[in-house]
Amino acid sequence: MTGKDTMRDDAIRDSAARWAVLTGDPGFEDWDGFMQWLEADPAHARAYDAVSAAAAEAAELAAQAPQPASPAANDDEIPAAPRRLWLGGAVAASLAVIGSIWVWQASSRDLYTVETAPGQMRTLDLEAGTRVDLAGGTVIQLDHKDARYAVLDKGQALFTVRHDAARPFHVEAGDATLIDLGTVFDVSREGAHLSVGVAEGAVGYNPGAENLRLAPGDRLVAEAGAVTLGKVAPSQVGEWREGRLTFNAAPLREVADRLSRATGIAFAARPGADMAISGSILVTPVRDDPQMIGALLGLDVRREGDRWMIGKP
Secondary structure (H helix, E strand, C coil): CCHHHHHHHHHHHHHHHHHHHHHCCCCCCCHHHHHHHHHHCHHHHHHHHHHHHHHHHHHHHHHHCCCCCCCCCCHHHCCCCCCCCCCCHHHHHHHHHHHHHHHHHHHHCCEEEEECCCCCCEEEEEECCEEEEECCCCEEEEECCEEEEEEEEEEEEEEECCCCCCCCCEEEECCEEEEECCCEEEEEEECCEEEEEEEECCEEECCCCCCEEECCCEEEEEECCEEEEEECCHHHCCHHHHCEEEEEEEEHHHHHHHHHHHHCCCEEECCCCCCEEEEEEEHHHHHHCHHHHHHHHCCEEEEECCEEEEECC
């Protein structure tokens, strides 16, 4: 590596540290500028990830470190703290600030949990112009002190968000972070499976990693480290609120999960059954007769104990 390359890497790391400090500030508003910086060079996202990981580690170590009972007897004998060799002074200082911000944010959260039963829907008004609609079988955490933050533990939620550049809405779903840019978007999570569909505005997906910008009609599916982009009709995003489910080449497991959440009836994919399902159904008739989805979606539907098993015809 040449001296010029080294200087370039140092400059990128310094910039990454500065962005990490800025984005950690609750008053930060230049999200468009941050996204543009990330998109300008793949090295930017890698450096941002490295700085963020180092900051998280530093914050954790700082939180766990015991506090000294009294000042050192001899200041000259205070051992030097270990440090990452690649960190320059500006970056190290920035990480200290980041760590403090992250520790403060984690300790200042006042989270509470809202849960819906399968077959139940609920609407939560978070602030003027911002609400979240919960599908059945959903568990979400919200913050008493921050109406623009949510953690989707499981299930499905439609977010209708009033744009505020100074306070973008954040959704955490497993390892994924979603940032709204004035948006109506739907998020579904079952274990490691995550699906995001956008009806209006735009959503930023994992700004510090994949750094994807989802526009109306975009659909993202993430599972086991793989991210797939596709399309969805904006009118279908959140249509479950109106009692309709549409499947576009959906795996049987997803079909069963969505049917269970919407109807309150336990559906499950038959082991070993592997097929993609496309079609649209109304929820109310399925509640009355679960077996009818067989003819509607081309499935074999049989009751086994307390569950309806679906598979190949």
